[in-house]
Amino acid sequence: MVISMMAAIDMNELLTLLGGSCSKLVVRTVPLPSAMRRSGPILMYPPNAAVENVLRCVGTPIVCQTEAEMKPMISLTGHISSFYELMRVTQSWMANRGVQEDTAQQFIASFYSSMASAAELSEHSFAELSEEAATPGGLNEQSLRFLRDSEHYSLAEQSLQAILNRLNGK
Numbered sequence: 001m002v003i004s005m006m007a008a009i010d011m012n013e014l015l016t017l018l019g020g021s022c023s024k025l026v027v028r029t030v031p032l033p034s035a036m037r038r039s040g041p042i043l044m045y046p047p048n049a050a051v052e053n054v055l056r057c058v059g060t061p062i063v064c065q066t067e068a069e070m071k072p073m074i075s076l077t078g079h080i081s082s083f084y085e086l087m088r089v090t091q092s093w094m095a096n097r098g099v100q101e102d103t104a105q106q107f108i109a110s111f112y113s114s115m116a117s118a119a120e121l122s123e124h125s126f127a128e129l130s131e132e133a134a135t136p137g138g139l140n141e142q143s144l145r146f147l148r149d150s151e152h153y154s155l156a157e158q159s160l161q162a163i164l165n166r167l168n169g170k
């Protein structure tokens with residue numbers, strides 16, 4: 001059994017590197033840096049119950065039915081830096097308004113962690129969670145409307161597509 005953790009190496013290239021004769025014994029995975037803390041998603045293809053059990057020791061296995069299914073999800077990993085940049089900009093904004101930087105960082109990290117945890121545990125779609133949080137006349141409705149009216153979400157989608165194009169050699 002070979003469990004590849006070389007995120008940028010497609011299955012065909014991996015099989016070539018291995019001599020090509022053991023395709024049923026090879027599983028491609030894409031772990032994230034959070035795996036070193038035993039958390040976060042780990043993409044895997046093809047499905048393999050034994051490998052899935054091993055991966056549970058270091059994160060949450062996300063089993064893909066096709067290798068092509070992995071690439072849009074791998075694209076999201078290209079947004080790690082922009083996620084932290086959003087947190088940095090928010091921290092700077094708060095600090096410029098009198099909040100201590102360490103207090104702002106603690107609040108921001110806890111805030112996003114709690115939102116992600118709530119989404120992970122919820123049975124509702126992201127659209128439903130967004131709608132539920134956007135109380136009519138409230139702060140979330142105001143922010144959501146502002147960002148939807150700008151190119152904010154379109155630019156995020158364009159960035160994901162550019163990353164996917166790169167992964168596909170375009």
